[in-house]
Amino acid sequence: MAVIGTGAIAESHRTAFEAHREDVDLVAAADVDEARVAAFCAETEHAKPYRDLGTLLAEQEPDLVSICTPPSLHVEQTKKALESGAWVWCEKPPCRSLAEYDEMTVAEREGGPYAAFVYQQRSGSAAAHFRDLLAGGELGRPLVAHCQTTWYRDAAYYAVPWRGRWETEGGGPAMGHGIHQMDLLLHLLGDWAEVRAMTARLVHDVETEDVSTALVRFESGALATVVNSVLSPDEVSRIRIDCELATAELTHLYGYGVKDWRYTPAPHVAEDAVERWHTPADDVGSSHAAAFAPILAAYRAGRRPPCSGDDGRQVLEFIAALYKSASTGLGVRRGEIGPGDPFYRAMAGTRTGDRG
Structure with missing residues (x-):
């Protein structure tokens, strides 16, 4: 395992890995904040701190990566991890739009690696x-x-x-x-x-x-x-x-x-x-530790984990529909937000940056 982003939520991931310590070895963490990643790694058995995801992936070749960074970074980091061959367990929200979600899943391969998302409830x-x-x-x-x-x-x-x-x-x-x-x-x-x-x-x-x-x-x-x-x-x-x-x-x-x-x-x-x-x-x-168990089982079996693919996308589509309905004043049906829709590209639709 490796953790990307060592802010507060990363502690829940570390606790989840400790609950599965017989199967999981946390070998590395990365964060742009050198002091923060060093402090995080100091609380582990032997995880090595990094400032750069690419270097971590190249040197450690982790089997599975937890992504605990802000949503705007999820797409790039998830794709980079998947392309390296690592499975991904990414914090919510998965990303900022349905378009970004679909972009991430293109980097998956049949039998793995897959990207799954943390819906621990x-x-x-x-x-x-x-x-x-x-x-x-x-x-x-x-x-x-x-x-x-x-x-x-x-x-x-x-x-x-x-x-x-x-x-x-x-x-x-x-x-x-x-x-x-x-x-x-x-x-x-x-x-x-x-x-x-x-x-x-x-x-x-x-x-x-x-x-x-x-x-x-x-x-x-x-x-x-x-x-x-x-x-x-x-x-x-x-x-x-x-x-x-x-x-x-x-x-x-x-x-x-x-x-x-x-x-x-x-x-x-x-x-x-x-x-x-x-x-x-x-x-x-309900907990990160309980949510991680089926991810680990899916990795071992080489099959798609829960909270990934269409299963992981469903709530994101629902939220896009919520925002579209609020913006337009109209009801929105499941399946209607596709690539030609502004709410496919961004939850704000055409409202990005609006404070009015």
Whole structure:
């Protein structure tokens, strides 16, 4: 393994590798900040610090590279790693647009290397349990859902030069914060069909939005509301799904376990069914370590990992549709944003640099 970018999120990657220490050896890290990469490597067993990705790839020839840099750097670094033969595990958001995503995946090869993306909220065993219950018909059809990422970020957060700008971050809280819960919602409910959205910039002096809302119709017929905010002092991440036989609700902040899920049965549902809903086979919390396990397994098997290819692209397409709908005032259907669409090239569409 090698890590590219040794800021705060890189610690979560290092912790994930330590959880798999029998299979993983962290041999190198790279960062333009010499002191920061040296400090990061000092916390490892023997990782060597580098200032340049190309030199690291040439000297170390890592099997797999974690990319923990700002979004504007992901395409170039991912392509360079893939072209060297290394698999990639890249932080969210994958990149700044659907066009960039498609550009990255061109560098993949059948059987690997592949690029996968960090959507760790999928990784909890309780989410897998819900999907099993839904697939088995034990909860009935999903009907109504709510997806909420309402967090708080102050002016100091946006003092970091690349944040809050279309060119460098690619979007506001829909891209940088709510992407995890929205990916989990899509993972739980399947293909979305249409989105209608609004965005606003109510507090922060940034180019992007600081709050967004959306109405979503799924292919199943289920309807959902989605709210993303960095203006909310009472921070929470929540998904609620009302099915025919029960309401399932997940409430947490940055990660969850089985205890964070609650099932409320419809009045006519038998007690023994309810007991099964609350007893998944194990309790694996959502985390980078849990998310890395299937990436490692896919690498060993030489097959496409989860959160890559079409699977990794789905939430990015959803976010592009959210931004397009907010800009045009029209509903946007899945599949309509293609190479000729300005929202394919940038989440801002034609609004890049706008502060008005």
